[in-house]
Amino acid sequence: MGEFTTMYKPTIAIIGGGPAALMLACSLDPEKYRVSIYEKNAALGRKFLVAGKGGFNLTHSEDAVQFADRYTPRSFIHRFLEVFSNADFRGWLKRIGIETYVGTSKRVFPVKGTRPIDVLKAIEARLLNNKVSLHYRHEWRGWQEKALLFENEGKRVTLKPDLTVFATGGASWKVTGSDGSWMDFLSGKGVRLNPFFPSNCAYQIGWDKDFINKYAGSALKNAVFHCGTLTRKGEAILTDFGIEGSGVYPLSGAVRKALSEHGSAALVIDLKPDLDHQELRFRLENKGRLSVRAVLEKKLNLTPVQTELLKRHTTKDEYNSPQHLAYAIKNLKLRVSGLAPIDEAISTVGGIAVDELSADLELKKLPGHYAVGEMIDWDAPTGGYLLQACFSMGYALAKHLNAKAPN
Ligand SMILES: Cc1cc2nc3c(=O)[nH]c(=O)nc-3n(C[C@H](O)[C@H](O)[C@H](O)COP(=O)(O)OP(=O)(O)OC[C@H]3O[C@@H](n4cnc5c(N)ncnc54)[C@H](O)[C@@H]3O)c2cc1C
Numbered sequence: 001m002g003e004f005t006t007m008y009k010p011t012i013a014i015i016g017g018g019p020a021a022l023m024l025a026c027s028l029d030p031e032k033y034r035v036s037i038y039e040k041n042a043a044l045g046r047k048f049l050v051a052g053k054g055g056f057n058l059t060h061s062e063d064a065v066q067f068a069d070r071y072t073p074r075s076f077i078h079r080f081l082e083v084f085s086n087a088d089f090r091g092w093l094k095r096i097g098i099e100t101y102v103g104t105s106k107r108v109f110p111v112k113g114t115r116p117i118d119v120l121k122a123i124e125a126r127l128l129n130n131k132v133s134l135h136y137r138h139e140w141r142g143w144q145e146k147a148l149l150f151e152n153e154g155k156r157v158t159l160k161p162d163l164t165v166f167a168t169g170g171a172s173w174k175v176t177g178s179d180g181s182w183m184d185f186l187s188g189k190g191v192r193l194n195p196f197f198p199s200n201c202a203y204q205i206g207w208d209k210d211f212i213n214k215y216a217g218s219a220l221k222n223a224v225f226h227c228g229t230l231t232r233k234g235e236a237i238l239t240d241f242g243i244e245g246s247g248v249y250p251l252s253g254a255v256r257k258a259l260s261e262h263g264s265a266a267l268v269i270d271l272k273p274d275l276d277h278q279e280l281r282f283r284l285e286n287k288g289r290l291s292v293r294a295v296l297e298k299k300l301n302l303t304p305v306q307t308e309l310l311k312r313h314t315t316k317d318e319y320n321s322p323q324h325l326a327y328a329i330k331n332l333k334l335r336v337s338g339l340a341p342i343d344e345a346i347s348t349v350g351g352i353a354v355d356e357l358s359a360d361l362e363l364k365k366l367p368g369h370y371a372v373g374e375m376i377d378w379d380a381p382t383g384g385y386l387l388q389a390c391f392s393m394g395y396a397l398a399k400h401l402n403a404k405a406p407n
Pocket of ligand 1: 041347
């Protein structure tokens, strides 16, 4: 940017108005840049509001090392977390008037009574304060010659900002605006994109009809779920489609890998993580006059759905053998045959390949063009990690651009 004189304020066009874009625009220095957001919807942050519906989990309170371990690829996201951590994010929220608290799950939420729309409004107030101009119903449609091309209510609009930042999100929940329709424009410029796949989504299981008719909606609580090398303690709900919930979402990467390599994935569940195999076996061996089902439900406090699952996933001999049944309680194996449709996933993996970006998020093949957020190919479980990464990237890019701006 050596060509800018001291009188000239460079213009930045941010395309998309989700969390990554909002943090970027709130953090760019208005004394150094003229910043505009171009959003295809009539409002900002629609996916942010959807995320707020099921418990508004803004970030997580884990320490820095564990926090960074949640991401794939770790090294890509780690550097943005170093610039803007979960603690920094909570501090920033406090400064814009949003108090947060750490829940029992260690996840961070806005305090009771603060709705998702209140958080969005506080961010929007900050945008106005930062002199960001907002352009709604502007859908980016690629380039015309060297200018960015937008469609605005049937009209074609072109503009040539000094810098462009893409923040158009992933490809799930298309109703929120994040539909991946930008992919052809970037790949047309030679940017390597990986196909989008669902992440943090439900897994398909071919339940027996009688079983699922009776148990759909039942929860497996305080279980430990394994797939491949990934493990998570938590809860999952059985549905007609299969299984979903915070205990299984973080295994998405391993499930996807097994499905692509073998056509199915083994989801292994420890239904009683607090008791070891020996203890379980001992209790089953000493059942006295109780039936096996009665021991499972009364002495081991397993729920009816858990006992039924055990019965259906063991032979008669295994079910009646304390040794085998104890093993099954710790290793209940379900066969996953597919993933939920991409549009129903909480997040997606895929998009811009990370090696297409410089350390400062500039597209190597398009100098002066940057990308932030879920449109880049990284992955993380729900639990606040997705939003934190988007906010961290937005903040880190703003810091870089502020430092690089002419004085
Ligand atoms: C049901 C659900 C629950 C979730 N819960 C959580 C949670 O509890 N915790 C958590 O951390 N994360 C959660 N997430 C994920 C989180 O919301 C996303 O990771 C995050 O919103 C991604 O931010 P982003 O800025 O990259 O993109 P997005 O929020 O997807 O925003 C992208 C924006 O770009 C706009 N856009 C797209 N294409 C164009 C175009 N061509 N021209 C102009 N504008 C365009 C879109 O309209 C959209 O407004 C949840 C998501 C869903 C769907």
